[in-house]
Amino acid sequence: SGTGLSGGATPQADGVLVVTSRMRDVLRIDVENRRAVVQPGVVNASVTAAAAPHGLYFAPDPSSQQVCSIGGNVAENSGGAHCLKYGFTTHHVTGLRVVLPDGRTAHLGGSAVEYPGYDLVGTFVGSEGTLGIVTEVTVRLLPVPEAVRCLLAAFTTTDAAGEAVSSIIAAGVVPAAMEMMDALTISAVEATVGVAYPAGAGAVLIVELDGPEAEVEQRLTEVTALCERAGAFAVQIAVDAAERTAIWRGRKSAFAAMGRISADYYVQDGVVPRTALPRTLQRISELAAEAGLRVANVFHAGDGNLHPLVLFDSARPGEAERAADLAASIVALCVEQGGSITGEHGVGLDKRDSMWRMFSADDLATMQRLRAAFDPDGLCNPGKVLPTPRLCGEAPGPRRGVHPLVASGEAELF
C-alpha cells in the first residue's frame, strides 16, 4: 500500500514495479482451523473484518492497519502495539505461495504449524521483497478475548513510568500492550485531538490487558497497584469501550499530532533492551539538546521499541540535515545499548547503510548467501536491505580526497 517507512518499496529507475493492490481477495476463511487464506493486496484490517463474524481476528495490528496490506506485513514482519503479547506477523503466517525472481512458483507451508525441511515460511517473512513476490498468504486467526481492560497511568518522569513497566513484567504479567508517551508528545496530542491527560504528566503509560475475564480483573488490580507503587499520581481505568477508545486515540494520533507543534518531523525506529530504556532516553535528550532540536518519544514500552520523533523545520537552512544526523545518532545509540537498528519499520533503503552498525561483513555476506539462493541474478528489489559489499575499513562519512568524477573532469564539486 505504499505505507512502508523504510523506503523498501522505492522503485528502481530501470526496473519494473510490481503492485499487488488488485490482488485483494480474502480467498477463504477456515473457521474451525482458525486460518484465512488471503491475497497480498488485502488490507490488514480487512482480514480482521472478514474474521469478526466468527469471533476471530488477525493479531498483528500496525498503526497503519486501515491502509497497509498483508503482503507488506509479510515483507516487513510488521508488529503493532499488541505484539508484546501476540508477537508479530511471522508468528501468524503458516503458509505462502510465492513467485520467485525467475518466474517459478513455490508453495511453502500451508495450514499446519510445521512442515518438513527448512522453515522457508519463517525465512521469507521479513525479507522485504528481496526473495520473491508473495501471491497468497495463509494466516493464523485468534479468538477474540473474553475481556479487554485498559488503563492510563500518569507519572512525573519517563524513568518512573519505566520502573512501573519493569515491575509489571517482573510480576509475571503479560499485558496485551504497554505504550508510553513523553511530555512533548502529550502536549502535541492534547493540542491535536482534544484528549486531556492528567496535568503535569511527564509521561503517560497505557496498559491493556486481555484474556479470561476473571484473570483480567485480577491483573488490572495488580497493575494499578504496581503503577501507583512506582509513583503514578493518577490512574484512569476505562470502564467501557468508549473510554478505552478515548485512551487509545491519543496514542494512535501521536505521529500525526507532531504536525501541530512542528513543521516537519522524522520518524525513527529503534530497539533497546528494556533495562536500557532510562539511560537511552536520557542520552536521546542530550543528543537532541546538542543538535538544537526537539525529540518527542512514543514507544512500545514492553519491548523497548522506540519511535523517537525528531522535530525540525526544513525551511530553516541545515535543519533537515541536522535532523537526519540526529536520527542516525539515535540508531547508533540503540545498537550501542545492545538493541537493534529497526524494530518494525524494516531496513529497506533508509537503513541499508546502517546494517554495518549491527552486522559484520561476514554476517552480511551470510545473509547474501540466502538471497543468492532465491535470487541469483539480483532481480528482486535490488539495493534494499543489504549494503553493497564494503572494503575493510570503509565507513560512511564525508568524502576524503578528490572524487574520481571530479578528477576526470566529468563533475564539479560545489
Next chain:
Amino acid sequence: MDQATLMGEPSGDGGAPTARLLQRVAAVCPVTRAGGPGDALAGRTPAVRAAPADGTEVAAVLAATAPLGAAVGLRGGGTQVDLGAPPRALDLLLELRQQAGVLEYDPGDLVIRAKAGTSVDELRHVTVEHRQMLALDGPPTTLGGLVATGVSGPRRHRYGAVRDLLIGAAFVLADGTRAKAGGKVVKNVAGYDLCKLLTGSLGTLAVITEVTFRLHPLPAASTTVTVPLANRERVPVTLARLRGSRLEPVAVEVAADLHRGTAVLVLLFDGLPEIVQQQAREAATLLDGELSGPTLPSWWGRPPWADLAEPVLGLRVVCAPTAVGAALAALAAFAGSAGAHPAPPGSTAPRPSVAGAAPGEAGPVARGRAALGVLEAAIPCSDGVDSAALAGLRAALGALDGTAVVTHWLGRPGQADLDRWGPVRGVELMRAIKDCFDPDHRLAPGRFVGGI
C-alpha cells in the same frame, strides 16, 4: 556432492585420509584424537573426533579441513542423533557439549545468551533463581540441539516452539566463516531471519556456537485436568468443546493407545493461583474430566519411542489443527496394517506410559499437542516397515494438509532405506540454500530432506 575419495591411508566412513585429517585438526584444536566406536553417529564411525573449546576453534577446524572435503558430523548431548537420516559420510565428529555456560543474562530483560553446548537443565538452574524459565518442555538437550532439531514440547501450545523463542544465534559455516543473526532483543527486523532458517536444520547449514532465547516468568501456580476417553473418536468433539469455551490452557496434550483405541487428554493451566483453580474446575466440568493436581504425567514431553522396545518406528505427524482425530485414525490404521506389528504378549518390553495400556503389552502409541495438530507416534515394527503402507499413511495425511516424518528408525538388516520425509514443499529452494551455505556438502551430508 560426493566426497572426494583420496588415495592413501585407511579412513573412517568418509573418504579423507585419516592421518592427514587428524594432523590438520589437531593443529588447531588440542582436544583431538582418532575416532572410535563410541563416536559413531547413526551407525557411522568418524576417523577423527575433536572437541573444540569455542567458536574460534570450531571455525579453525572447519577452515583447516575444508580443502580435504572432510564430512563433518555434530554431537551435543547425543540424545537426538538419530533424528535425521544416517549421514552419507562422516570423517570428523565435532563434540559441542563442552562449550557450555551462560554468557549474558539480565533478568529485567527476560533474555538469556548462552553457549550452544549448555544443557537445558543447566539453563533452568540459572533462570529459576530469578523465577524465570525457558518455556520449552521437550526432551532434554543442549541449547544448540534445541535449535538444530527444532523439537519442542507440550507448552508449545501457549508459549510457542523453538522458532518463536530463539531471537539470536552465532554460528560457523562450513568454510569456517563466523557469523551471527538476530540479536538480544525480541523486536528486531534487521536483515533476514536466519534464526528461523537454522531452526530444525539438523546441522546441515552451520555449527551453532551461541544462542539467545527469550524467557518467560515462572508461573505462580499450575495444575492439570485429565480427561479420559474410552474411544479415540471422542477426541475431536472434546477439543471442539474446549475451543468453543473461554478457557486458556497452557498445554493440551493427547495420549492415544493406537491398538486399543483409547485416549486421554491432559490440560495444563498456569498463572495466578485462584485463576488456575477456577479454570481447572471449569475445564473438568465442561469436558467430563478430573482435577489431577500440579504433577505432570510421566510421559509429558517424552518422545514416545523412548518408551518402547526396539525395533520401533518413530514418526512426527503434523496436520491441520482440527484434523488430529483423523490423523490418529490414519496412524492406527498404519499401525494395524502390514506395516507394523506389536511385540508379542509376554515380551520384556517396558510398559508404555499411556492410560489404559496393560502391563507387558507394548503397543503403538501417539502423543502430542492436540490443539495444534502436532503428534509424535511410536509404532513397534518387529517385521520392518512396509514402505507402501507408509506411503498410504502419507496420502491419508495429505488430505489433512499433514505430513509424517520418520524421527526414529534404527533400521533392519536387509531392509531398503525408508523414505524418511515424504513429499517436501519447496525442496528445490532448500537445495539451493544448502548449495549456497555449504557448497561442498560437508555438514551432515545426507541427513536432511531432498538428499541434503
